[in-house]
Amino acid sequence: xxxxxxxxxxxxxxxxxxxxxxxxxxxxxxxxxxxxxxLYIQTGKAKVVSHQLLSNPKIEICAFDGDRWxxxxxxxxxxxxxxxxxxxLDQYPELQSMYSPTDGNTQVFYLTDAVAxxxxxxxxxxxxxx
Numbered sequence: 001x002x003x004x005x006x007x008x009x010x011x012x013x014x015x016x017x018x019x020x021x022x023x024x025x026x027x028x029x030x031x032x033x034x035x036x037x038x039l040y041i042q043t044g045k046a047k048v049v050s051h052q053l054l055s056n057p058k059i060e061i062c063a064f065d066g067d068r069w070x071x072x073x074x075x076x077x078x079x080x081x082x083x084x085x086x087x088x089l090d091q092y093p094e095l096q097s098m099y100s101p102t103d104g105n106t107q108v109f110y111l112t113d114a115v116a117x118x119x120x121x122x123x124x125x126x127x128x129x130x
Contacts, residue, residue, distance in 0.1 A: 001039050001130040004116045007063065007070050008032045014063035014070075016041070018052035025052060029061075031095070033088040038110035039130070041076070042088050044099065045107045053109060054078065068123075072116040076109035084108050 008014050009032060016029045027049060031042040043049050053059070053076050061072040079085075085101035085108050099106040111130075118126045 001034065001037075001114070001128075003118075003128060004070065004072060004114070004130070005032060005034050005039055007065065007068075007118070008061075011063040011065050011070075014061050016049070017060040017062070018049060019056045019058065020048075020052050025049070031088060031092055033091050033108075035084055035087040035110075038079075038112075039114070040079070040084065040088050040108050040110050042085075042092075042095075042099075042106065042108045044105045046105055050107055057109075059111075068118055068120040070116060070118055072111075072114060074111035074114035077112055079108050079110055084110075 013028050013030050015026050017024055017026045019025070029041060033040045057076045059074055059076050063070045082101045085106045088108050089096055089099055089101060089106070114130045116128050
């Protein structure tokens with residue numbers, strides 16, 4: 001999990017795929033955190049992605065650092081605890097003008113059943129699970 005976290009932090013932007021009905025939806029994301037042994041992502045409850053994640057929590061994430069890419073499939077589990085939200089927002093002070101752990105909008109999910117595959121054109125794929 002630490003390797004996935006480090007890679008996503010290095011990339012800055014990653015792409016999160018959800019499903020709406022039978023249509024895949026992909027959008028750029030940038031928040032990631034480790035809290036209590038889980039990898040977390042963050043969004044707002046008012047966003048369409050929130051409703052997609054609650055309806056079908058299976059996700060995929062893709063990121064590229066210029067040499068290697070990561071494809072991560074997982075199940076997103078909502079964590080409504082203030083401590084989890086605060087931990088993530090503490091890592092992203094620039095978001096604190098838009099989100100607060102107690103605003104009723106901030107939403108964090110931790111990833112379970114994760115299978116992460118690191119790939120490149122010059123090395124065999126490496127898969128990690130958590």
